[in-house]
Amino acid sequence: MKIYSTLILGFFFSMNAYSFTLQGNSSNLKGWARGEVTFYVNTSNCPGSVDVVGLVKESLEVWNNTPTSSLKVKYGGSTTSTSSSSPPIVYCETNFNAITGADENSVPGAASVNTTGGQINSGFLVLNASGGQSNIANLSRKNLLIVMTHEIGHVLGLGHSQTANAVMYYTYSFKTELNLAQDDIDGISYLYPSDEFSDNEFAGCGHVQSVPPPTPGQMLLLILCLIMPLAVYFKTKKRFYLTHL
Numbered sequence: 001m002k003i004y005s006t007l008i009l010g011f012f013f014s015m016n017a018y019s020f021t022l023q024g025n026s027s028n029l030k031g032w033a034r035g036e037v038t039f040y041v042n043t044s045n046c047p048g049s050v051d052v053v054g055l056v057k058e059s060l061e062v063w064n065n066t067p068t069s070s071l072k073v074k075y076g077g078s079t080t081s082t083s084s085s086s087p088p089i090v091y092c093e094t095n096f097n098a099i100t101g102a103d104e105n106s107v108p109g110a111a112s113v114n115t116t117g118g119q120i121n122s123g124f125l126v127l128n129a130s131g132g133q134s135n136i137a138n139l140s141r142k143n144l145l146i147v148m149t150h151e152i153g154h155v156l157g158l159g160h161s162q163t164a165n166a167v168m169y170y171t172y173s174f175k176t177e178l179n180l181a182q183d184d185i186d187g188i189s190y191l192y193p194s195d196e197f198s199d200n201e202f203a204g205c206g207h208v209q210s211v212p213p214p215t216p217g218q219m220l221l222l223i224l225c226l227i228m229p230l231a232v233y234f235k236t237k238k239r240f241y242l243t244h245l
């Protein structure tokens with residue numbers, strides 16, 4: 001029986017364990033300040049056949065739709081920068097191996113961030129535009145979207161996940177659909193938790209402001225609700241005196 005108990009507990013613990021990691025395996029990474037990140041794109045060295053801006057926009061929306069996270073990402077426009085920036089940039093690199101140290105025949109993209117006190121203060125996403133086999137022009141649109149979403153995840157502060165269906169898994173070979181796995185959601189929600197009550201102790205009361213003013217009918221009902229108890233009170237009081245006279 002003891003063996004069974006240990007096995008069952010071990011199973012549940014393994015089911016609940018997180019697989020996501022943070023960039024640089026840092027334990028105190030806090031992500032970008034305020035959880036709002038705008039990406040700019042430099043398409044000057046990108047293959048003409050690849051709609052990099054469209055890929056960026058579509059991939060950003062994947063990260064935007066996480067109810068448990070306050071993260072807000074958006075496309076900001078074009079840039080001429082090719083270095084780590086704030087806000088972060090996306091660009092295509094013809095000397096991909098020289099810049100990233102990665103194999104041009106197997107790695108289509110890479111990303112990097114710089115931090116101060118755990119807070120990300122600059123970053124970039126570089127796409128393979130070299131003569132290697134993994135030049136982004138050689139990838140399908142579906143795989144390009146997965147790669148872009150994965151690299152954006154790195155710029156946002158996530159490392160690699162050990163879960164094969166996660167977009168943050170080290171390879172896109174096992175990913176068939178463009179979506180976040182629960183482990184990706186756990187990771188991004190850890191870095192950018194939903195801010196319902198965290199930033200401002202009165203944040204939750206903000207909902208009251210969106211309630212429309214009462215209609216005349218509602219006002220009448222409100223007045224009746226105030227008058228009725230008083231009427232009942234005075235009537236009861238009168239009866240009380242009558243009874244005891």
Ligand SMILES: [Zn+2]
Binds near residue numbers: 150154160169170
């Ligand atoms: Zn990666």
